[in-house]
Amino acid sequence: MTDLPADRRPALVDALLPGLLEPVATQRADAGRTVKTAWRLVDGALVESVLMRYPDRVTMCVSSQAGCGMGCPFCATGHGGLTRNLSTAEIVEQVLAGARALRRGQVAGGPGRVSNVVFMGMGEPLANYRAVRDALHRLVDDPPHGLGLSARAVTVSTVGLVPRILDLAAEGLPVTLAVSLHAPDDELRNTLVPINTRWPVIEVLDAASQYADRSGRRFSVEYVLIRGVNDQAWRADALADLLVGRLAHVNLIPLNPTPGSAWTASRRADQVEFVRRLAGRGVPVTVRDTRGREIDGACGQLAAAGRAPQA
Numbered sequence: 001m002t003d004l005p006a007d008r009r010p011a012l013v014d015a016l017l018p019g020l021l022e023p024v025a026t027q028r029a030d031a032g033r034t035v036k037t038a039w040r041l042v043d044g045a046l047v048e049s050v051l052m053r054y055p056d057r058v059t060m061c062v063s064s065q066a067g068c069g070m071g072c073p074f075c076a077t078g079h080g081g082l083t084r085n086l087s088t089a090e091i092v093e094q095v096l097a098g099a100r101a102l103r104r105g106q107v108a109g110g111p112g113r114v115s116n117v118v119f120m121g122m123g124e125p126l127a128n129y130r131a132v133r134d135a136l137h138r139l140v141d142d143p144p145h146g147l148g149l150s151a152r153a154v155t156v157s158t159v160g161l162v163p164r165i166l167d168l169a170a171e172g173l174p175v176t177l178a179v180s181l182h183a184p185d186d187e188l189r190n191t192l193v194p195i196n197t198r199w200p201v202i203e204v205l206d207a208a209s210q211y212a213d214r215s216g217r218r219f220s221v222e223y224v225l226i227r228g229v230n231d232q233a234w235r236a237d238a239l240a241d242l243l244v245g246r247l248a249h250v251n252l253i254p255l256n257p258t259p260g261s262a263w264t265a266s267r268r269a270d271q272v273e274f275v276r277r278l279a280g281r282g283v284p285v286t287v288r289d290t291r292g293r294e295i296d297g298a299c300g301q302l303a304a305a306g307r308a309p310q311a
């Protein structure tokens, strides 16, 4: 409303437009370098974001949905079901909130800036495709339309919604794609990632390979190691069979314990053997840092919509 005096506009905005995100709880870990925030959205839905500061980068893990409808049994977020999709603004605002906190020096380590964004918080990003696609543009487009982040520093994680992976490939945004695989065989993956009954392992990997070919960026395969469930040596070999020759990198994630779950992280020896077998076949593999574990801020643990936030 440029017909109003400029100095009166901010007060009008404050009075008429509700805030997008209201912080309701903040938890810190890793000597203040990991900060998890629970946000209340304008309609009362709850989501969480996690800021993680490393020596060489600051990563914001953002939510794309309140809750999640994918129903992966090892995941705290999945237990509460889907509340709703987030808007583009609600997604981008999580990044901006982290950027503001860093700029003001409110995160241990002094002032800084957000360098990386990962869509690995609550929700399946590609199930909220349009809002996520538009948020990606806001993140990577040059100012003043976007924040000017490097596309390669932005990662979108998916359980494998094949048509949407292909849509994202056609978008021409060279963000990194992360596929949550968790099993190389359909029989087990059908139980760990139920959407696998619709798009099986081979279709997901073929779509991810197409994405990698179009974007020129290797995709990552996320694999939560669960003791006695998916961490057998033969499954490492089966995973290698699937990935040899693809532009892919495996990220092994020791399972984060969730309350009430019988599943636990793999034995160290099994994890080492799993890595050895993949590396032995020439498949790039790393074991992910489990930052934020003590505040339930690590992968598969964001569950604000399903419980009262804890201060």
Ligand code: SF4
Binding pocket: 068, 069, 070, 071, 072, 075, 076, 077, 078, 079, 121, 122, 123, 124, 159, 300
């Ligand atoms: S693992 Fe991801 S897709 Fe599966 S229920 Fe949890 S948030 Fe949803």
